[in-house]
Amino acid sequence: MKVGKDLMAASAAPLVLAILTEGESYGYAIVRRVRELSDGEIEWTDGLLYPLLHRLEDGGHVRSRWGASDTGRKRRYYEITDAGRGELAEHRRQWAAVVAALRTAWGDAAEAASVATMRPGVAL
């Protein structure tokens, strides 16, 4: 199973922000962390992470600086801002609401389904 495109797009910003709360990071490491966290279920098109990071930066949710990797390559590091933490908290509230609603709906549906399959049995 792979996570669908729309869901991936919707969850990208909160995931990136959450990963950055673990500390300053850079693009490739963020992608690697996403794979780790999702056991490979979330497969981003890696290149699309950068426009997202820049969008977050324009919105003031992350800050970036240029540094160097261990091997001396130019590398851009990202860090979450206070505004970003606020944004992340808001994401969490919204996702919690969605997940709770889905859970309730699926719980009821499962019950309804089991009831529906049992009834004929009772009637017979």
Added chain:
Amino acid sequence: MSAPGGASGPTVRPDVEAEITRWRAYLDARGAVAPADADELEDHLRGQVEDLMASGLSDEEAFLVAVKRLGSQDEVAREFARQHSKRLWRQLVLDGGPRTPGRWGAVPGMLGFAVAAALATRAPSLVLDAGDDAARYVLLSVTLVLGVVAGFLAWRRASRAAGIAAAVATVAGAALTLAYPFDATDDTVVLALLHLPIALWLVVGFAYAGGRWRSRAARLDFIRFTGEWVIYVALIAAGGGVLVGVTLAVFRGLGIDAEPIVSAWVVPFGAGGATVVAAWLVEAKQEVLESIAPVLTRVFAPLATLALAAMLVAAVATGGFQESREVLIAVDVLLVVVLGLVLYSISALEPTSPAGWTDRLQLALVVAALALDAFALAAIAGRIGDAGSTPNRIAALGLNLVLLVNLAATAWLYGVRLARRGTLEPLLRWQTAYVPVYGAWALVVAVALPPLFAFA
């Protein structure tokens, strides 16, 4: 890099290295991805290649997988383009744009306003005589035309507040023009003619922002709009001028003197209509100038810097300005040009873009302009006392002060940006916050100075 210290990460063979270079060149050639963004993507690609090689893949395989994972360049470049190039414009268009074209046809509506603006140029002839009262006649024409432009933008934005502001400003401007007892030869009417349009232009800006005049993004867009509108008007004027010249020549060849009709009707109508058409073109054909305007700035900023450097050398060599009357006005105009280049340059850059040679050049330009202004002010300082204050002098000095404050702060902010490698944010904040100052000063000169000097 082909000189690994052996620190970490396996190295790739030269032919794979060449592949990476080719991939990078291909990405750069697209234009949509800025070099810094491309650096970032390359770092990502190399990081992925190293990881894959560490897990046992050959360098060639690792490169192929890494490129695949990074996504097609098309897709990535498109995302970057969406994110960057048209940022604020697009937001505004997406916010308020889509419904406007549907309002009984964007083009017929625009043409209606263009005709109204054309008629507005001749409307003063109902109350004023173009010959005896030329300055007031022009002042009233300009007021009415700008009122129509503001009305057009208010209509485009479907903003009631903007419509009311446009109407009130037009009526107030017209009332002032008619109520003030200007004489055709007065200095104050010329000053009003130069300053009232600036105040009215900010009303145009209010309409442009759809009433959201406090929004920094909207102000910045209005600055861009102003620059692009000027370019469109200049282009239309150039084309119109050629057409008028050819028409006159042909009619003359036919033995008909078309000049009176052309200068009394055709040229004013054309000029009036052009203001609305240009305002419409700036938005409708956004892509056309969006890329030209920054190029123009880049061409003219170095030229202006060179010209200013030459003027400075001349000022030092000759020991400063001699004639003080025209000097201040000339320097004021120069400062306006410099400010225009600064505004255009910063409005074309990404807010987060790193400081570079453009910033150094702009800083040099602004500092040179300030130094020249110091020469001009020094030449005048001695004479203000003995010559007394005239409306012209107050207007010129006030404008100089307005520009001086802006440019001094601009130079300071450029310096800070270059020293700390900061973002463009402080400069953008300063310039957008300063916009109302121009309108306020223009209003003072147009409204308060004439009565203070008894309409001299």
